[in-house]
Amino acid sequence: MTISESSSDRATTGVPPLLEVRNLVVRYGRTGPAAVDDVSFTIARGETLGLVGESGSGKTTIGRAILGLQPVTSGEIWFDGKDITRASVAERRALQGDLRAVFQDPFSSLNPRRHIGDSLAEPLKVSGVPGPERSVRVDEALASVGLPDGSAERYPRQFSGGQRQRVAIARALVTDPRLVVCDEAVSALDLSTQAQILNLLAELRRGADLGYLFIAHDMAVVEFLAQRILVLNRGRVVEQGTTAEVLGNPQDSYTRVLIAASPVPDPDEQVRRREAWQRLRAEMKAAAAAAPATAVANGLN
Ligand SMILES: Nc1ncnc2c1ncn2[C@@H]1O[C@H](COP(=O)(O)OP(=O)(O)O)[C@@H](O)[C@H]1O
Ligand SMILES: [Mg+2]
Numbered sequence: 001m002t003i004s005e006s007s008s009d010r011a012t013t014g015v016p017p018l019l020e021v022r023n024l025v026v027r028y029g030r031t032g033p034a035a036v037d038d039v040s041f042t043i044a045r046g047e048t049l050g051l052v053g054e055s056g057s058g059k060t061t062i063g064r065a066i067l068g069l070q071p072v073t074s075g076e077i078w079f080d081g082k083d084i085t086r087a088s089v090a091e092r093r094a095l096q097g098d099l100r101a102v103f104q105d106p107f108s109s110l111n112p113r114r115h116i117g118d119s120l121a122e123p124l125k126v127s128g129v130p131g132p133e134r135s136v137r138v139d140e141a142l143a144s145v146g147l148p149d150g151s152a153e154r155y156p157r158q159f160s161g162g163q164r165q166r167v168a169i170a171r172a173l174v175t176d177p178r179l180v181v182c183d184e185a186v187s188a189l190d191l192s193t194q195a196q197i198l199n200l201l202a203e204l205r206r207g208a209d210l211g212y213l214f215i216a217h218d219m220a221v222v223e224f225l226a227q228r229i230l231v232l233n234r235g236r237v238v239e240q241g242t243t244a245e246v247l248g249n250p251q252d253s254y255t256r257v258l259i260a261a262s263p264v265p266d267p268d269e270q271v272r273r274r275e276a277w278q279r280l281r282a283e284m285k286a287a288a289a290a291a292p293a294t295a296v297a298n299g300l301n
Contacts, residue, residue: 016078016081019043019213020076022077023075024040024062024074026072043179049211050228050230061235067101072085079179098177099178102172102181106168117152123174124137127175139152141171142167146200179212199287219247219259220276223247227242
């Protein structure tokens with residue numbers, strides 16, 4: 001098991017990590033078990049950390065704590081050298097352009113009666129960006145995720161599932177953030193659309209100093225984007241290391257189950273996991289070999 005030592009990183013480079021989570025504990029209710037139990041990790045500038053674990057392992061809770069949507073029981077969250085564990089509403093507002101999110105179902109948070117361009121302009125408005133610049137940046141963001149011209153004047157219902165996730169990504173990127181929390185951002189999509197969106201995220205990251213916390217229950221999805229992987233089981237970190245280390249030489253039996261490398265009790269389940277894994281890999285390869293991720297969205301997914 002490799003635990004990255006953020007404090008020594010800092011000692012050697014002098015630059016604080018982009019994100020540092022220290023001994024995070026989150027409890028729902030006063031007496032319940034900890035949904036997140038003593039979790040520590042860092043994300044460097046421009047780095048993608050994959051956070052993987054079965055349903056209920058605490059992934060979403062960690063993401064929400066970082067975004068200030070879930071109160072922290074104990075521990076600390078530092079962003080860019082600042083303690084944001086209990087940031088005030090005003091402090092959170094100041095952070096909203098730097099720290100963004102893409103969720104599994106982004107349209108639950110988009111107003112169905114507003115043009116998506118207006119929804120995308122909202123965070124820029126909060127940051128005080130003037131009107132004319134707002135519409136230029138909204139159009140740029142929509143184009144950067146491969147959506148056709150005129151998308152800003154359309155309503156949420158006029159987009160397909162894959163296009164909606166592109167809209168959500170554009171909404172996250174429109175403020176030029178430092179860190180994006182992606183929580184099961186491709187999980188609801190069919191495999192070939194998943195592969196397209198993953199390729200798009202990889203493409204958008206290129207050349208940008210953009211960090212991702214990439215949350216998924218599916219190791220195959222995480223493997224594709226993450227430089228490092230943290231494996232979570234029942235709120236605790238069971239393994240943490242580079243993607244090559246964790247996948248090539250998993251130290252924990254739970255990790256081996258997640259990557260379908262060890263027998264699970266149900267042989268049908270094992271076959272199902274292997275096949276799902278292989279199918280997604282094949283789709284990823286096909287999507288990567290096809291046109292650039294931004295070029296395939298028009299009229300497709
Ligand atoms: N609002 C909530 N109230 C009470 N318990 C919750 C709430 N949200 C999540 N939990 C519990 O916290 C644990 C972690 O959930 P979650 O962070 O959603 O896991 P994951 O995203 O890995 O599926 C689970 O046991 C879940 O039942
Ligand atoms: Mg979740």
